[in-house]
Amino acid sequence: MGIAVTAPIILGLTLEHLEVGLALCFGAFWCSPSNVSGSLNHKMKGILLSALLIMVVSFFGGYLHYKTWLILPVLGFLTFGIAFISVYGFRASLISFSGLLALVLSFAHTSQELEIYQYALLIGVGGLWYLLLVVIWHYINPKAQTEEILAETFILTAKFLETRGQLVGQQTNREALQTKLLNLQSELVEHHATLRDILIQSRKSSGISYYKGKRLLVFVQLVEMLETAIANPVNYEKMDVLFKQHPGYINSFQDFIFEMAQQLRFIAEFGNDIKKLPKSKELSICFEKIKEEVGLLKTSEGKADYEDYLMLQNLLEYQEKQFNKIKKIKWLLGNPDMDAKDFIDRNESKRFIVSQDYNPKVLLRNLSFRSNIFKHSLRLAVTVMIGYVVGNFFAFQNPYWILLTIIVIMRPSYGLTKTRSKDRIIGTxxxxxxxxxxxxxxxxxxxxxxxxxxSLIIAFSMVQRNYKASAAFITLSVVFIYAIIQPDITAVIQFRIIDTILGAALSFMSMLWLWPAWGFLEIGKNIETSVVANKDFLGKISHFYQHKGKVPTSYKLSRKTAFLETSNLNAAFQRMTQEPKSKQKHLDKIYELVELNHTFLSSLASLSSYIQFHPTTEASERFKMAITKIDDNLSQVITSLNGGKSQNMASTILQGDVFFKEQLAHEKLFLAQEDKHLERHDQEAHLVWEQLRWLYTISGSMLKLTSSIDFD
Known part of the structure; x- marks a missing residue:
């Protein structure tokens, strides 16, 4: 960014064509937002589209220096149209932001030396100049982006494991830790999606790469660590009772978990230096210590001690799986002779990338007040027009600063707009x-x-990490640039602050009063999407259990979709909690529904993990009946979320309860005849039916909740 912005200006000053240098500088500057993490192919397309958009916008914006009454409708129409591009996803929203920047800042600079069409063409050339720098930098250091996102994923995974470790044992802030765990899970899912794009798309376009192949295998281990954690939920109430009786186990397990998290942090820092990769000795010592301590309970003659042993043994087996994945990661990073291409099916891996639908019909489908992007685009257009009128009516020094603040702060969600407004004002x-x-x-x-x-470089490097600090450095940059050409710098600072406060106030009021998109109105759809994904995953598990064989790709895809949609639901609920209390309708019930949906997925993942990695018997008719009853519950949940009424809900639940009680009695009678020390004997029947019974209970609870909530 620093090179792209300064080089044209220096060249323009040297050749005495500053207007040309400024046009190139603006073009590069406005294209920069679309340069986000992803494959080089996606980056190039994004920057090229940004360059084209800002060139067209600058051309039309060059003629917007007329009377206010004539400018307003054109300004509003262009703002809406550019913002509406965001319906095509995250990268499209950044291209849209580039166009909005070009539109607003077309008021800031009127070229004296160049014709409007010349200025617009040079803006486009500036975008190409920025693209050239991005491509050059990619080929100079092609591993930089991969290593950065991978390191961040290692650190997030470490934090995720640490938080689970903190939850072991009695906690006064357990609810806060569980919320933190869900947020970390959402962040991890986002990072996984980015890494899929970088690693799989690059293999698609550039062929097999030894480096990318190894990183892809490392990435698979990180995904499995998250899925293994979710597949092994901890019953903290039972654990509290257990650890109260055996307090010595708390520190042993926590030491092991925290050591795994620390090793992931070391891998994030030294992953490219084989000599500095952490050794597994410390982890092995911790693991053997716990294994020995847990084994002592097995030899106890007390029935309660044996039950405690089974719980701790399950927890130990889960930790061992995570330990093995960390060892596998270190082996992958440290083994220079591994032929990575033999491990990954390219055609299969491409199916795990979510493709954006760029059909023009998407625009038509979103031309409705049911679409959040439509409401946001309309709200933004009206707010920009109001900001322009206010700025000109009070004759501020730089009224376009008001418009700039509005487009930077306003987001489709109330919570994010409120947070950015506050951070922007404080930073300014x-x-x-x-x-x-x-x-x-x-x-x-x-x-x-x-x-x-x-200051500008620091501001852009911090915009995603600390928006308040970024706003402070942007203000510093603006003031320093104006200090070169403006003698009364105090007035510049004064108007900068006033304009920022005014723009933030207009944005906040617009979110409250202009077509607000409250989370409660959308959360029902998010819940439905997640339930549908879980229902599909349940169907794939049932099919695999009945037919055995190799795990099909469709099975893995349904699992990935279920995790992704649950993460999206968690994020949607978090946005809802940031809204005004008066708009948080049925918050407690919705929170319980979100938790139940997450627990349902955890149980599905646990069942999925067992049937994949253990030999299983032929599926019985009872198994098929149980799956059918769970599936029926989920179907009724979906019907209820769509505004329909569940048919014979009470009767259906009663029949299901009777069925599972009969199965429970049959299982207890059978297990009573077995030797309790034969741990693995008939484990399949016990574990599978325990999970099915739990899934049925959760689905029934979800059905009762959805039937009691009016989402309209």
């Missing part, structure tokens, strides 16, 4: 205060220029 005040002091102490325009560029 901090940046303004620091800039005032520095301008009074420094009087050198060359230093101003250098500080302006450095």
């Amino acid at each position: 005040l901090i940046g303004g205060a620091i800039a005032s002091g520095m301008v009074l102490l420094i009087q050198n325009p060359y230093i101003y220029g250098g500080l302006g560029v450095v």
